Amino acid sequence: MPALIVRIGDWLPRGWPDLFRQLLLYVLADTFYEMARGMADGRANIAFANGERVIDTERTLGLFFEPGLQGLLHNFDWLIDFANTIYLNSQFTVALGFLIWMYLFRNDYYYFFRNM
Known part of the structure; x- marks a missing residue:
């Protein structure tokens, strides 16, 4: 090996x-x-x-209040793209990155968090 x-x-x-x-x-x-x-x-x-x-x-x-808020922000395409990027990264990259970090550096706690 x-x-x-x-x-x-x-x-x-x-x-x-x-x-x-x-x-x-x-x-x-x-x-x-x-x-x-x-x-x-x-x-x-x-x-x-x-x-x-x-x-x-x-x-x-x-x-x-959500429809009113969406109506205010509807013309700001860059803000919508930014929010979508943050959401996608939070759902996948951040969550998976946190699990990897826990596994490597806080292994005693990892198994508890994995099972949550």
Whole structure:
């Protein structure tokens, strides 16, 4: 086995087998998530009904301001692009980066956060 692979394995908190186990768990979780999303296809009517209930609740509480806010910001394409980029990075890059950091540098806490 090349020396570099051995050295990296020594540096990993619990070695290569645990790293591969964590990657497998991540891939399995993502696969099941995508399968669940696929099962929800064709049920848009339920999602829209739930959305209408949320809007009704917001109106009742006097919190339904989103259409007005969107109308104000609609002409600022650069701001919309920036917000979309931040959202995408928060959902994927930041969350995955945090898990990698936890695994490598706070391994004792990683397993708790992974299971949350």
